Amino acid sequence: xxxxxxxxxxxxxxxxxxxxxxxxxxxxxxxxxxxxxxxxxxxxxxxxxxxxxxxxxxxxxxxxxxxxxxxxxxxxxxxxxxxxxxxxxxxxxxxxxxxxxxxxxxxxxxxxxxxxxxxxxxxxxxxxxxxxxxxxxxxxxxxxxxxxxxxxxxxxxxxxxxxxxxxxxxxxxxxxxxxxxxxxxxxxxxxxxxxxxxxxxxxxxxxxxxxxxxxxxxxxxxxxxxxxxxxxxxxxxxxxxxxxxxxxxxxxxxxxxxxxxxxxxxxxxxxxxxxxxxxxxxxxxxxxxxxxxxxxxxxxxxxxxxxxxxxxxxxxxxxxxxxxxxxxxxxxxxxxxxxxxxxxxxxxxxxxxxxxxxxxxxxxxxxxxxxxxxxxxxxxxxxxxxxxxxxxxxxxxxxxxxxxxxxxxxxxxxxxxxxxxxxxxxxxxxxxxxxxxxxxxxxxxxxxxxxxxxxxxxxxxxxx
Amino acid sequence: xxxxxxxxxxxxxxxxxxxxxxxxxxxxxxxxxxxxxxxxxxxxxxxxxxxxxxxxxxxxxxxxxxxxxxxxxxxxxxxxxxxxxxxxxxxxxxxxx
Numbered sequence: 001x002x003x004x005x006x007x008x009x010x011x012x013x014x015x016x017x018x019x020x021x022x023x024x025x026x027x028x029x030x031x032x033x034x035x036x037x038x039x040x041x042x043x044x045x046x047x048x049x050x051x052x053x054x055x056x057x058x059x060x061x062x063x064x065x066x067x068x069x070x071x072x073x074x075x076x077x078x079x080x081x082x083x084x085x086x087x088x089x090x091x092x093x094x095x096x097x098x099x100x101x102x103x104x105x106x107x108x109x110x111x112x113x114x115x116x117x118x119x120x121x122x123x124x125x126x127x128x129x130x131x132x133x134x135x136x137x138x139x140x141x142x143x144x145x146x147x148x149x150x151x152x153x154x155x156x157x158x159x160x161x162x163x164x165x166x167x168x169x170x171x172x173x174x175x176x177x178x179x180x181x182x183x184x185x186x187x188x189x190x191x192x193x194x195x196x197x198x199x200x201x202x203x204x205x206x207x208x209x210x211x212x213x214x215x216x217x218x219x220x221x222x223x224x225x226x227x228x229x230x231x232x233x234x235x236x237x238x239x240x241x242x243x244x245x246x247x248x249x250x251x252x253x254x255x256x257x258x259x260x261x262x263x264x265x266x267x268x269x270x271x272x273x274x275x276x277x278x279x280x281x282x283x284x285x286x287x288x289x290x291x292x293x294x295x296x297x298x299x300x301x302x303x304x305x306x307x308x309x310x311x312x313x314x315x316x317x318x319x320x321x322x323x324x325x326x327x328x329x330x331x332x333x334x335x336x337x338x339x340x341x342x343x344x345x346x347x348x349x350x351x352x353x354x355x356x357x358x359x360x361x362x363x364x365x366x367x368x369x370x371x372x373x374x375x376x377x378x379x380x381x382x383x384x385x386x387x388x389x390x391x392x393x394x395x396x397x398x399x400x401x402x403x404x405x406x407x408x409x410x411x412x413x414x415x416x417x418x419x420x421x422x423x424x425x426x427x428x429x430x431x432x433x434x435x436x437x438x439x440x441x442x443x444x445x446x447x448x449x450x451x452x453x454x455x456x457x458x459x460x461x462x463x464x
Numbered sequence: 465x466x467x468x469x470x471x472x473x474x475x476x477x478x479x480x481x482x483x484x485x486x487x488x489x490x491x492x493x494x495x496x497x498x499x500x501x502x503x504x505x506x507x508x509x510x511x512x513x514x515x516x517x518x519x520x521x522x523x524x525x526x527x528x529x530x531x532x533x534x535x536x537x538x539x540x541x542x543x544x545x546x547x548x549x550x551x552x553x554x555x556x557x558x559x560x561x
Contacts, residue, residue, distance in 0.1 A: 092544060202518065202519055232521060234521065296505055299502070299505075301506065303502065303503060304503055318482075320554075321544065331492070335492045335495055335496075338477050338483070338496060339496050339500075352500070355506050355507075358511035359506050362509060396499060397499065411520075
């Protein structure tokens with residue numbers, strides 16, 4: 001096994017016991033990047049020189065000391081180019097670190113590079129990146145999902161030990177599902193948004209994308225916590241993962257029936273129902289949720305609110321203080337800004353924006369009702385496995401449809417995870433979604449860990 | 465509610481958005497209409513007595529002490545600007561002479 005194939009726990013053990021050095025670990029990831037980037041395109045920027053230099057002075061006493069990490073390109077990284085995969089920011093060198101990156105650096109992590117994404121995080125494929133699509137390591141003719149597709153592909157291809165992404169609707173969980181890795185979406189406000197290029201501020205949630213559940217929890221411990229720079233961050237200090245796992249005989253898991261429409265890929269449905277059986281055998285009680293709100297409403301709510309917030313958030317990019325002017329926007333960004341401006345404009349505001357915010361209340365209330373009946377919801381993450389390159393062409397709502405099962409939970413600010421639970425007939429990975437109430441990452445972690453401990457899907461690797 | 469967006473509305477939205485649309489961006493008008501049309505599904509739900517949710521963790525009036533904290537030095541803050549003059553960003557004129 002090469003060093004780049006290690007997970008966080010193994011890499012830390014190896015570093016501390018001096019089986020290898022941080023420089024060797026970083027070099028191993030850089031070698032893997034060099035070998036595969038021409039076909040995968042997971043990174044916008046590889047910070048080889050800086051990473052090797054930092055590895056020389058790695059402080060192994062820190063929780064991420066000497067560990068190479070891939071960071072999505074919408075997190076500001078001081079003096080490392082940050083583009084959000086958009087040509088508007090092609091020349092942007094941030095003057096400060098986002099809170100998440102600062103916490104990672106303070107914990108000793110080494111930023112190996114900035115990962116590709118849908119431009120401005122607008123999409124679920126990376127196909128809207130101004131730097132070309134990332135390819136899925138399981139089959140390079142397929143998409144990795146998005147918007148954190150570069151981070152998910154980089155972890156799937158062992159180009160880094162851990163990574164961070166950000167989710168607004170499904171941008172951590174959906175690419176994790178399509179690339180066969182773990183993506184943890186924290187409760188809204190659990191992780192600071194400060195210094196993350198804003199997309200839809202009322203749901204943007206940074207979080208880990210990793211090789212296993214334990215690594216995701218370790219990373220969340222480090223990046224979570226209240227931040228005075230983000231007024232919507234929670235008042236609580238860092239999240240701590242529970243030290244024990246519960247007896248599933250005391251756990252009720254909900255199966256949302258409207259999350260299995262006839263359009264769902266049969267292998268995806270079969271894999272999720274297979275996961276339900278695993279939990280059932282371990283003692284969990286499965287309760288059908290026949291009346292959970294149809295996700296079609298979340299698609300519409302998300303479409304309106306995302307475009308509205310985007311039109312406001314992207315107004316700041318005028319080329320005066322940094323970056324290029326507005327003629328550099330790509331078509332996808334223009335399309336979203338236009339719809340957002342329309343839905344916020346005089347005469348349409350109440351019909352679209354206010355109506356969507358009211359339905360958002362109904363979605364939140366619906367989850368409150370469901371979580372009175374069950375402890376967690378077991379669900380598909382995406383209706384399909386990774387679609388082919390080019391699948392987004394002409395599809396104005398591609399992302400909304402691919403994220404439709406996780407959008408409701410993002411709109412309500414809930415916690416959730418995607419972890420591997422099977423493969424389709426073409427050997428493409430399938431992700432299992434576990435969704436819990438706000439601030440219940442403890443249960444998300446515990447259920448995911450129990451599933452992972454009782455299955456071996458997470459040990460499978462793509463043939464590169 | 466009509467969901468057909470006219471050419472004039474389209475141009476007005478582009479102006480409000482501070483975007484210069486190119487001929488090849490013309491397809492956006494149809495996609496705007498489609499998205500607006502899709503959104504009409506929300507009218508199936510009665511929201512007459514429902515309050516909007518703008519923010520899901522319900523924090524309000526987040527304030528801090530009014531004290532000056534360290535910030536970026538002026539030269540660093542200006543370092544990414546395309547054009548500066550005498551320690552300021554240079555913007556387009558907003559007032560005609």
